[in-house]
Amino acid sequence: MTEKTIPLLPCRTELLQAVVDFYAALGFETTHLQKSPYAYAVVERGAVEIQLYGLKDYDPSTSHASCYVLTEDVDGLYAVFRSGLKARYGRIPTRGLPRIGPLKDMSYGVRQFLATDPTGNTIRVGQTIDDDSPEDPADAAPKDVFASALHMADLFADSKQDFPGAARIIDRALNLKDEQPTPLQRLRLLVLRGDLAQRLGDAEGARGWLEAAETVQLTAGEEALARDALARLEELRG
Template sequence: MAEKTVPGLRTHAIDPVADFYAALGFDIAFRQTAPYGFLTVRRGGIELNFYASQGFDPNTSTHGCLVLTEDVDALYTQFLAGLSKAFGSVPNAGVPRVGALSDLSHGVRQFLLVDPGGNTLQIAQPISVNQHQRAQSRETFARAIQQGKLFADAQQDLPAAAQVLDRALTIADDDTAEIPTPNQLVELLVLRADVALRQGDKSQAENLLRRASTVDLTGLQQLQNSGALHRPSEVPKV
């Protein structure tokens, strides 16, 4: 007998969740409004149930689940395209939102997706047989990038990410201290801009991205081509 696990997630209302997942390419497998709101969505091997709960606050939700995939880049691209087509843009701050696609130091490539009910889907692809957290780099800027990604993209602790990245950028601005490579500086700036955007500070994000666009062009192109900065807040074309 084959077993199957279907996550049961909560939401404040069924309709916005149904619309959101439909935009991502999910089929509405079941939907009811009485005696309580209930929704089932399916896409390939992903199946999710949602229960509407009166008074539930999506902004304080800690519900979620892990979705493993063999091609996280394809899902990311398809999800962004679907949201952009359905709603005109991709939400990258507040609820709902789509986080950055990022390689993390415990051997996974992933992005976080928060739906209108506040549920966080960790959509991940293993990229290493070793799933243990790697030791942090001893080099100042490599360590800051690693910690910034961990806080921003895995733990969703944006204030902690901002603190780590601001400290590294302060060191980078001091000519008498350590100097980051052009690639490191661009990645620090874009990661910090992404955090600022997700915190609602569009002005700071724009300033950081403008600064990133003035860094050595070769380094910027290398980062863009490698996909290291595949974030909703894109690096401006220079």
């Protein structure tokens, strides 16, 4: 017998059509949609199925609902999702609701991105890149102070959606007097800090962090390792 788990995610009733349209932009097919006697929808993309149920007073800004999609081609899905969102909204939404986050390698052996629908549900899409990494992200924290800061800031930003907390972690690391990050670490810290400033509505601060990131000098080898951060920098500066 084959079992299958299907996530049931909440949706503010009046946003059901907008949420269905969002998933359509990602390549999902709407296989069921009803608005009475209660709001309910089912969207499917290949083997991935998501069911959505309506709640009249649901507040998307407080949502912590999410599910994880494992794939063997996270880069391919990321490109398809971004293309679909741009076609749907005329731009790639990176802030507010809906939005799609950056694609990046996590220190716990996963390459992933997050997509959040108009009602606040976050779909995490990832691909395992290191089978030897700990299953618990907290166990994967690097020992190096700056690598650890990046690791923890990523967790605070993506897993907890605690942008102020993530910003404080980076600020402490960058303000250390007796230790300095490598150029690659500095670039990643500055780009993430600028990203966080934008998410917190601090446009002027974001501009300063991102301008500082643009001044970091990298070797050719470091540029290859920094491809995700450089792509995010270009997107944020655009």
